[in-house]
Amino acid sequence: MKEVKKLWEEVRELSLGNNSEVERLNSAPTPLQFLRDHVSQxxxxxxxxxxLHWPAFSLWPQPSYLSNKLSSSLVSVHLTPNGRADSIVNHLGxxxxxxxxxxxMPFDEAIKLVSNSNLQDSKLVAYLQQQNDCFRSEYSVLGSECDEHIPWATEALxxxxxxVNLWIGNHLSETSFHKDHxxxxxxVVSGKKHFLxxxxxxxxxxxxxxxxxANYSYSQDVGEFTVELERPIRFVPWCSVNPYPSPETRESEMAKFPSFFDGPKPFECTVNAGEILYLPSMWFHHVRQSPDDNGFTIAVNYWYDMQFDIKYAYFNFLQSIHYKSPHGPTLLEIECGDSGSVASAPNEGEADKVTEDE
Structure with a gap:
């Protein structure tokens, strides 16, 4: 519908701006400014x-410091063949x-896996990205080296x-488009994060x-991954678009997803070490990263509960509207995979899934 397409443009004109750049502030807002100018909008x-006067900024970029500090800690390491966890893959067509x-595994072993992922012939990419409050559980010994919350955000919200979550990865770690409530x-503590x-x-x-x-399963004996579908079958709603297709697949990807590639440009931003990004609830985001001189990107994020208010009701209403791109067929009408089959879709509603995202 042309009305939906017009909405994409009007939101930018009235609230966000049309230059595809995220506003950069020189200093932190007051609680009132944060709530009025950004959360409400x-x-x-x-x-x-x-x-921020965190010891973390000078201490954590040193791998030896973290290894010594976390020498007795068991942590969760996420392993994939390509650095893209929680993403759409082709499995048997x-x-x-x-x-x-x-x-x-012990932190010292985990951080070595992250470092070894940088090797050219590596077939395994490790990312320390366990969520659900991992900083205050698995990494609690680091708690005094950064703030337990963001004061002006806590007061406003x-x-x-x-x-509170800790993320340690390398240049191969990438997160597909998704949103969080x-x-x-x-x-960002070290390195850089690149957001769409x-x-x-x-x-x-x-x-x-x-x-x-499905889940990746890794065999240490043969050093290979397999993909195993969950049983019983469970369906997950997920974004189908890869915003960075390879040169070989770019033309076909653009044909499959014309509303994404032909629509308004995504907002792009790089968050440098020492900077804070406010990512509003329900915004779709895709994340890549550049490491520091030691090969790591380290970040801490704070998840505050969103208000399930009128904005949430508006979003649910908009999502319920059936929209077919005027450019061509919908995704379900396009052959996907080598066999030309697509995943069946019992419904189109989106679940509230806590994601492995940054």
């Missing part, structure tokens, strides 16, 4: 000088949603963060479809 920003193989304050962002109103450009859930 569902509008992201980056703080260039957030006035059909598409499925594959999550990483997760193993618990009227609560402490529900979860949290107000997200994302602090789209507002909730662009939901129809994401080509969200139901895919059967």
């Amino acid at each position: 569902n509008k992201p920003f980056i703080i260039k000088k957030p006035n 059909s598409l499925c949603f594959a999550s990483a193989h997760v193993e618990r 009227g609560c402490y963060p529900e979860a 949290y107000e997200n304050l994302y602090v 962002l789209l507002p909730p109103t662009d939901v129809h450009r994401m080509y969200i479809r139901q895919y059967p859930a």
Whole structure:
């Protein structure tokens, strides 16, 4: 519908701007400014000088420091063949949603796996990205080296963060497009994070479809991954678009997802070490990263519960509208995979899934 396409443009003109850049603030906002100018408007920003005095900024980029500090800690490491956990993969000619193989091991072993992922012939990519409050559980010994919350955000939102998470990866770690039902304050400690962002109103450009859930399984004996479908079958709603297709597949990807590639440009931003990104609830985001001189990217994020208010009702209403791109067939009418089959879709609603995202 032309009305939906017009909405994408009007949201940018009225609230977000048309230059595809995220607003950058020189200093942290007051609680009132944060709530009035950004949370209520569902509008992201980056703080260039957030006035954080964390020991983490000088200590954590040193691998030996973390290894010594966490010498007795068991942590969860996520393993994939390519660095893309929680993403759509082709399995036996059909598409499925594959999550990483997760193993618990001493931190020293885990950080070596992350480092070895940088080797040219590596067939295994490790990422320390366990969620559900991993910083206050698996990495609790580091708690005094950064803030337990973001004071101006806590005051504005009227609560402490529900979860605080630590992320340690390398240049191969990549997160596919998804959204979260949290107000997200994302602090980069070392390296850089590269985000592509789209507002909730662009939901129809994401080509969200139901895919059967699967998991990577890794065999240390042969050093190879297999993909195993969950039994009983469970379906996961996920975005079908890869915003960075290879030169060989770019033309076909653009033909499959015209509303994404022909629509307004996603907002792009790089979050440098020492900076904070405010990522509003329900914004779609795709994440890549560049490591520091030691080969790592380290970040901490704070998940605050979103308010399930009128904005959430608007989003659910918009998502319920059937939209067919005027450019051509929908995704379900396009052959996907070598066999030409697609994942069946019992419904089109999106579940509230806590994702492995940054």
